[in-house]
Amino acid sequence: LKHLLTTEGLPQRIIENILDTAASFVSVGERDVKKVPLLRGKSVFNLFFENSTRTRTTFEIAAKRLSADVLNLNINASSTSKGESLLDTIANLSAMQADMFVVRHASSGAPYLIAQHVAPHVSVINAGDGRHAHPTQGLLDMYTIRHFKKDFTKLRVAVVGDVLHSRVARSDIHALTTLGVPEVRVIGPRTLLPNGLEQLGVHVFHDMDEGLKGVDVIMMLRLQNERMQGALLPSAQEYFKNYGLTPERLALAAPDAIVMHPGPMNRGVEIDSTVADGAQSVILSQVTFGIAVRMAVMSICASH
Numbered sequence: 095l096k097h098l099l100t101t102e103g104l105p106q107r108i109i110e111n112i113l114d115t116a117a118s119f120v121s122v123g124e125r126d127v128k129k130v131p132l133l134r135g136k137s138v139f140n141l142f143f144e145n146s147t148r149t150r151t152t153f154e155i156a157a158k159r160l161s162a163d164v165l166n167l168n169i170n171a172s173s174t175s176k177g178e179s180l181l182d183t184i185a186n187l188s189a190m191q192a193d194m195f196v197v198r199h200a201s202s203g204a205p206y207l208i209a210q211h212v213a214p215h216v217s218v219i220n221a222g223d224g225r226h227a228h229p230t231q232g233l234l235d236m237y238t239i240r241h242f243k244k245d246f247t248k249l250r251v252a253v254v255g256d257v258l259h260s261r262v263a264r265s266d267i268h269a270l271t272t273l274g275v276p277e278v279r280v281i282g283p284r285t286l287l288p289n290g291l292e293q294l295g296v297h298v299f300h301d302m303d304e305g306l307k308g309v310d311v312i313m314m315l316r317l318q319n320e321r322m323q324g325a326l327l328p329s330a331q332e333y334f335k336n337y338g339l340t341p342e343r344l345a346l347a348a349p350d351a352i353v354m355h356p357g358p359m360n361r362g363v364e365i366d367s368t369v370a371d372g373a374q375s376v377i378l379s380q381v382t383f384g385i386a387v388r389m390a391v392m393s394i395c396a397s398h
């Protein structure tokens with residue numbers, strides 16, 4: 095694996111290798127991550143053209159735990175604001191001996207464009223492009239599910255909410271189906287579900303209570319107001335009434351169901367605080383596991 099751009103079409107053996115490699119970085123208490131010299135002497139450039147809290151920070155921690163030199167380009171203070179093109183920016187950073195670019199961009203496909211123009215030894219990792227893909231989020235979500243549920247082949251998983259605008263949902267659905275989850279349900283209003291979901295092998299529900307019955311994993315999605323035009327934008331109250339995860343709705347799932355959310359959360363819009371902070375929530379574990387999973391992705395890509 096040289097670049098990680100999407101989970102779509104990523105073979106099961108590669109996904110499992112990433113999850114196993116991530117597990118090998120985790121030691122005491124299944125949470126602490128060891129520092130290792132795998133990327134010593136390599137330079138990792140974090141290029142976040144869109145804001146981020148979790149992804150940018152955990153990539154930086156992960157690169158440092160791999161002993162890489164990490165550079166975070168401040169996009170707002172860069173010459174992008176003077177009109178320098180994306181590819182000219184990449185060419186100039188490549189001239190500073192970059193070995194890996196971690197890229198988040200509002201335009202779907204931007205990391206692909208970069209991957210086509212870098213030198214053969216340079217890797218590109220997609221940290222979220224438009225509404226297209228967020229593969230390391232998908233992989234850390236798979237790590238989290240495997241940690242808590244062990245066997246993918248016996249699970250019912252519900253992905254709930256604004257799938258239309260969600261790169262996380264796409265990456266999760268591809269990974270879940272590749273790993274053999276027999277029942278992936280997608281729950282949301284018609285206006286926030288893309289056409290053709292059934293072709294991905296998922297079951298579509300518009301009634302949240304129906305869709306949650308008996309599921310083992312609930313993956314909530316953020317209502318992405320910034321990607322909507324007026325007509326699509328439901329009111330927060332209306333959305334919460336129909337698609338908010340409340341304790342009453344959570345009780346419809348399996349008694350040991352886990353609740354996930356990629357963050358950032360809109361509390362009181364897609365999820366009730368009682369559930370977000372409750373005993374079945376693994377939302378902060380997802381963040382922690384992101385460090386080991388991103389270490390795994392970077393070390394595997396660097397050894398291509």
Ligand code: CP
Pocket residue numbers: 145146147148149150222228231356357358
């Ligand atoms: N889950 C996620 O991508 O969060 P950030 O936008 O904070 O990176």
